[in-house]
Amino acid sequence: MSRTKYWKACNDALRQEMARDRSVIVLGEDVAGAPGRAGDGFVDAWGGPFGITRGLIKEFGPERVRDTPISEAGFLGLAAGLAADGYRPWVDIMFTELMPVAWDQLTNRIARTHYLSAGQLQMPITVKTFGECYSAVCHFPGLVCVAPSDAYTAKGLTVAAIRSDDPVVIFDSLKLLRSQAEVPDGDYLVELGRARVLRAGTDVTLLGIGATTALCLQAAAELEQAGLSAEVADLLTLAPWDVPTVTESVRKTGRLVVVDFDHPSCGLATDICARITRTAWDRLLAAPVTVTPPPVPAMGMDASAAMAAMYLPDAAGVVATATKIAGTGSGRL
């Protein structure tokens, strides 16, 4: 167990899995950097976005750590071919905004091949991207979508994704890149399809998705000061998400606040509220609600600092929403 940064946990997971299984192949733009220039002494010039793949080419060579041209559709589709023939490609699609370029390969080919081939073909592909625009991807049956919430879950989910025979899309948050957590040095995995409860409470369930889990924990601490007991759940797998665990929590507390950094329309947060309204209906004390950015086509990262601060939900917003649906600011209801 050691205190590890998020990006390093992802890097460790890849190194461990590449050493463990020769079929794991890393693909993406500048995952090593300066491809083909070893003769000039240039190797691993960049190490992938934010160092996620740093050092891998030195250990595993250019056959298994492959810098690609800028062609997301091309190399994601190439990964489908590798996967259909027994390899386990891990593919870097730098930012979620780049995903639509490869939409056909992801949604028509990778998501559907196992199902449409009636199991004759499998797509053990891990797609890794930075960004919060996951709802659109969660829409497609056949893709497992996950969002780690800290370095521990980042490593464990990456390991689970690589070992899974199903295609898994990992949505990492840039906000967590330099966050630290206690991470086991050895082999462990965080099971796909399972949410976890991080803090027990009785008055309201705060459900975090990726980076918003930290906001929920912060909000829960503030709510406690105000006399409200908040349970915090961490979704981890966004599709297909863990309905039983979230249901159990909400049936206990009677209230649900889903905190999400994705666009609100047709979003995962709204989907969760709709499902939970049915599964916890007879125990609900308030309508499930969401805390999300406003419905504007801004990007969290390319706005000015002032706009970003207004755009993304914060802990104060979560506290205000939880307090509002709890009906009063003090005491157990």
Add this chain to the structure above:
Amino acid sequence: MSLCREFETTLVAYASKDGQPIGHPQAGQEAVAAGVCAALVPGDRVLSTHRAHGHAVAIGCDLDRLALELYGSGEGTCRGRAGEMYVSQPDVGYFGGTQIVAGNLPMATGLALAAKLSGRDRIAVAFVGDGGVNQGVFGEAVNLAAIWSLPVIFVVENNGYAQTTSTEYATAGRIVDRGAAYGISSAAVDGQSALQVHDVVREARQRAVRGDGPTLVEARTYRYEGHYYGDQHRRYRTQAEFESWLARDPISLLRRVAVESGVDEGALAAITTQARDKCVAAFERARAGREAMLADLLDGVFTDPSLDRR
């Protein structure tokens, strides 16, 4: 070739009676499918287009299960889920088609990279139409294949039309010249001559397994029917053009060559009869197939059953 033709003729006859989908007809293009597949060896991987059943037949998919699949039966190759465009049978090297024109090309580069990484003497072949060469992924896939010298052959079935839009209108330059732009081997071939197609692909296959990279083959051909069965293709193609291609029917052309080289005409007729009998038997079987059940629909979204039905 006869099997491709007879399969389609039988499919049309049975499916129109039974209210089943016919899909995308390929009659007239058989020499490309048959010529390519005859040049391949077991283990090679084939990816098709939306006009898929000819390729599926040519590579050797099980006809009975293919017919059941087109009928949506739970006993079909893919439990009735895939239909024409997504049906696959990897144990004979058939990795399926695509609903998205040229969407299969990147996957072919991956199958080729898998062959290369595993050191196996196998190649991947991707069919694509003339319409597909104008998609972005055509360039992406050819580029990836070229820079990594992948054992893949891109076979462009240029039948002159993308739906109703002529190649002449929609495609700049000559398709075959696009290979040179990526520095790869390329060849234009008479797509009505199964022998020519076969020879070009056999040579391309040898290059590929030698490690000399991909080849782009442009096969000029023609579909007798419309884009789909029932398409009023006379609204965009002249009778004279249609007849000029009918005069170069790929099956008749090969039959002539065979007779000239001394093959008995009776033996040739027997090939057609046997093909027809197999196809009739397949569609009779399809008619009697078990209908798809709820489990055929709901199970197996994921390999991990705990993720299904959520």
